[in-house]
Amino acid sequence: MEQKIRTIHEPARDIPVRAAADILIVGAGPSGLMAAQAAAGKGLKVMLIESRGYLGGNLTIGLPILGFLGEKGNQIIKGLPQRFIDRLKEKNAASDHRPCKLHVSLTIIDPEASKTLALQLMEEAGVEVLMYVFCTDVIKEGDEVKGVIIESKAGREAILAKTVIDCTGDADVAYRAGVECHKGDAEGGMQPPTLMFSMRGVETQRLRDAIVNQPEIYDMDIMPAESFRNEKFITVGLRNQIGKARDAGIDIPVARTILITGMAEDEIWVNMSRVNGVDPTRPESYTHGETEARKQIYEIMKYLEQYVPGFDKAWLDRVAPFMGIRESRVIVGKYVLTAGDILACRRFDDAVAVASYPVDLHHPKGGDCTLEYCGDCYDIPYRTLVPAHVENLLVAGRCSSFTHEAMASTRVMSTCMALGEAAGRAARIALEEGVRPSQVDVQKLRRELKETGAYLR
Incomplete structure (x- = not known):
């Protein structure tokens, strides 16, 4: 009853x-x-x-x-x-x-x-x-x-x-x-939150070289190849690779690959989990977001290891202590x-x-975003x-x-x-x-x- x-x-x-x-x-x-x-x-x-x-x-x-x-x-x-x-x-x-x-x-x-x-x-x-x-x-x-x-x-x-x-x-x-x-x-x-995680053992030079030398495969949104010649960088793109991974049955919740170099040379922080409909002022909703985002991490790691250069020998280092609320x-x-x-x-x-x-x-709703600039x-x-x-x-x-x-x-x-x-x-x-x-x-x-x-x- x-x-x-x-x-x-x-x-x-x-x-x-x-x-x-x-x-x-x-x-x-x-x-x-x-x-x-x-x-x-x-x-x-x-x-x-x-x-x-x-x-x-x-x-x-x-x-x-x-x-x-x-x-x-x-x-x-x-x-x-x-x-x-x-x-x-x-x-x-x-x-x-x-x-x-x-x-x-x-x-x-x-x-x-x-x-x-x-x-x-x-x-x-x-x-x-x-x-x-x-x-x-x-x-x-x-x-x-x-x-x-x-x-x-x-x-x-x-x-x-x-x-x-x-x-x-x-x-x-x-x-x-x-x-x-x-x-x-x-x-x-509301804008969906993300649970950040970092991977170590990433060959960042391989990733950098692939983006710079093969832009037709490893595509970036807006960002020119010169951006990736710096020691520290962020990737936003690789839509082609996400498409291939999805065709192969890997569930990726976002349309773009967002990777941020850490302070260590082999460290990459991943900004790719996404749970729509989360209201951080309601504990049951926030709990759902944390639970689903943690599940998504392992699908995202599978994608990175198989489709993104430099990740094939990388490992999960740590997961952020809480979701980043937008x-x-x-x-x-x-x-x-x-x-x-x-x-x-x-x-x-x-x-x-x-x-x-x-x-x-x-x-x-969905997995993408839009940007407008004031100049x-x-x-x-x-x-x-x-x-x-x-x-x-x-x-x-x-x-x-x-x-x-x-x-x-x-x-x-x-x-x-x-x-x-x-x-x-x-x-x-x-x-x-x-x-x-x-x-x-x-x-x-x-x-x-x-x-x-x-x-x-």
Whole structure:
């Protein structure tokens, strides 16, 4: 007999207050790390909480950082994000920013070194870090957020804060605070996620030579042969080979072969799993995505070993600890950035970041994607970080105020890092001035960003 769906009444109870902070950042991915550093200092207590047992988010799953350079070759992401790369380079754990015909620019980083550096930076900045906790609710008085409720093995606790910055990627804090949020396109379809994995023992020179010398067989999308003469590169293509593999009965979920060199000479990260219909805000859907993507890895490996030069003796080295989510909730802020703004290279008086990555839309249905370029770069206004009707809350990263199409450009890590830095500095300036973050002097914020090394037009 089918069990009826029921609700359970939870009795009211007193929740212990674990801590009180001036600025609380929820989520320690690319935007959260930058926000915490930017907010710290001048005697303020800054806290950073994270659900996983390490910091860094998508910096730790084998992805390159895209978008430090603009379409005209100039560097448009600087400030704290660049200092993060500089520190990695000191450890030989990051490449230079390399121009890329398809992705504008490519910066290879080492995932494990990124985790270690993230913790070091928080310690140096005096940020109090708390891991293994989930934000499950907010504390709100009127239209003001006063803190969050967390859950962990220690139970249910509260953290009070004068300002909260939501860097969860899923707008978890904003959603629970009653901020209007959206997911996906007009039908709710979101860009599908990918579970990255790396292979070692790859003969990268063989792969490079095949692409350069036999382009009629090993075809690339847009990218010229010269791209593969560099030590570090990314492939997007080999559609011919995927067609042959499919004819032979190998199930490949994507239309293109996306391979990224790692920091080691024989290391390749593979960006080819794809599970359509995943909603990362629903655990059953996320579980399905992780399960299916892990199954796909072994079909993809079979394809690489049999159809891509240099992989016949390679082995699976590691699988990313979680799926890379391209799309989730986004908020409705004081301004909603659109694809039209991006493609028009629009400028804003309250710009706090500049970006240039194309509108790279992985279709919610099917296995392909489309890219649209603006030809230069565009501004992201401060108002995209500010919820329309909730105070003492800023939202930074891919869950800021963007349309479905615009977020296909702003979602890359370099842009999220720049937005995190802007949010952290804004939160601190607002407290120093005794105003809400929504009322901060944006021109003062812009001056500080420029004075500390960020790029603004």
